[in-house]
Amino acid sequence: MTDADLVPLEALVPWLDAKGVGSGPLGSVGFLTGGTQNVLMRFTRDGRDYVLRRPPRHKRDRSDDTMRREARVLAGLASSDVPHPELVAACTDLDVLGCVFYVMAAVDGFTATESVPDAIAADPARHRVLGESIVDALAGLGRVDPEATGLAGLGRPGGWLARQVPRWAKQLDSYAQLENWPGPELPGLTEVSDWLTANQPGSWTPGLIHGDYHFGNVLFDPETARVAAVVDWELATIGDPLLDLGHLLATWPDPAEPRTRGLAVTLDALPSKQEVVARYAAGSSRDLSAMPWYHALACYRLGILLEGTHARGCAGKADPVLGKQFHAVAQSLFEQALTVIEGATCTGM
Structure with missing residues (x-):
């Protein structure tokens, strides 16, 4: 059909x-x-x-x-x-x-999830441009004034940050209704949840967020390698834009992690995660001192969302092969969250 x-x-x-x-x-x-x-x-x-x-x-x-x-x-x-x-x-x-x-x-462009045009792949300078451009577009989104753009009523910013961990924990619990799901076999689930609850930032500034910001939702110009358009705005709301940055960090290509291949293509000259944060900071007035918290929250949130496909696959309500792949990615994200937490603890966050 x-x-x-x-x-x-x-x-x-x-x-x-x-x-x-x-x-x-x-x-x-x-x-x-x-x-x-x-x-x-x-x-x-x-x-x-x-x-x-x-x-x-x-x-x-x-x-x-x-x-x-x-x-x-x-x-x-x-x-x-x-x-x-x-x-x-x-x-x-x-x-x-x-x-x-x-x-x-219509916007002509490509998503850099599994491959990029040959001319870009062969040019390290354009690897850098591509990586910096996706960060610059996100920083620009964080500067949008919801009041001035008529988007102030898009979400409920009051208590938004405090609602995040309970909301996603409830989502994970709901998967128990699906038959044959073995449960949340996610490393450090309790540890990550407890750390996020205990270390929630005390203050934040609401803004417009995309809600699913990663390489798969960005079209790049095939000539310049710069962002041509950010697409798929169905999860946009008023919340904390730093969660979008956390989501980009969580899905940033890691050549040493085969489970997450397909989330973003690996290019030799892409900026490092540390450079991503620095680039964002250069285009934003937001306080990034609690960035490890947003990074860990993004891993927690996305891992739980992907585990939902695994649970539905176990119940015969989604492709079971895709479900297993997403389960592996979810496990990788929780391992990443534990690494982020360990680093934050060592630096005294």
């Missing part, structure tokens, strides 16, 4: 006409694949390339709300210096396609 029936052109074209999104027939219609479960259809009209994004075939309870949220974020980012796809039009009328959807300008 293809996704073509999810975007009937006889319903879409009149809507595009009404919104002034080009004129005439659609050309080069095709569906994109990737890590997202949402449906992405690329098409051309009047010589311009667009991408339509809608929920998956089997919508979740909040799928339409997620589409509204993403469109709102893209609209808010229009006045920022954060590279992102331009929002062209959004549809909240369920009578058109049976769901909320939006159309954005």
Whole structure:
């Protein structure tokens, strides 16, 4: 079964006409694949390339709300210096396609998860540019003023930091309802949780966060190796932007860790994690003294999320092979968290 029936052109074209999104027939219609479960259809009209994004075939309870949220974020980012796809039009009328959807300008680029263009791979200078650019884009996101961009109501910043560990612990506990899951075989689970609870930063500054910032959600320009657009904004909210930096650190390529290959391509001249933090600090006024805490929290959060795929795989509700792979990555992330905690303890955090 293809996704073509999810975007009937006889319903879409009149809507595009009404919104002034080009004129005439659609050309080069095709569906994109990737890590997202949402449906992405690329098409051309009047010589311009667009991408339509809608929920998956089997919508979740909040799928339409997620589409509204993403469109709102893209609209808010229009006045920022954060590279992102331009929002062209959004549809909240369920009578058109049976769901909320939006159309954005297409962005040509590549994700640096498993490979990069040969010209970039052969040029250490562009390795450096690629690594610094993904950090610079994130620092720019951390500078976005939610009030000025109309995004202040996107989340609940009050108590946000204190809610993180209990929230993800509850998520992990919920997997016990899935049959055949052996339980959370994650190294240092209690130790990491206890340390995060005991060392939560006493103060922080709310801001706009992406919620899933890593190489797989960033498109790079194939010529310059700079960030062309940050994509997949479905988890965006108002929280602590330093968690996004922690997430980038947690998923930064480690040539010595085979379990995490595929999260990001290994390039010889990428900045080190220490250089990543320093680069972010140069573009931010935020206090990074508690950065090990955010790094460990990101490992904890992402590890629990990936363990969910393993639990669903055990229950026959997800690909069991993928579930085992994600379980291995989750274990690696918890081991990474323990290393971060050990280093923070030694330096007196």
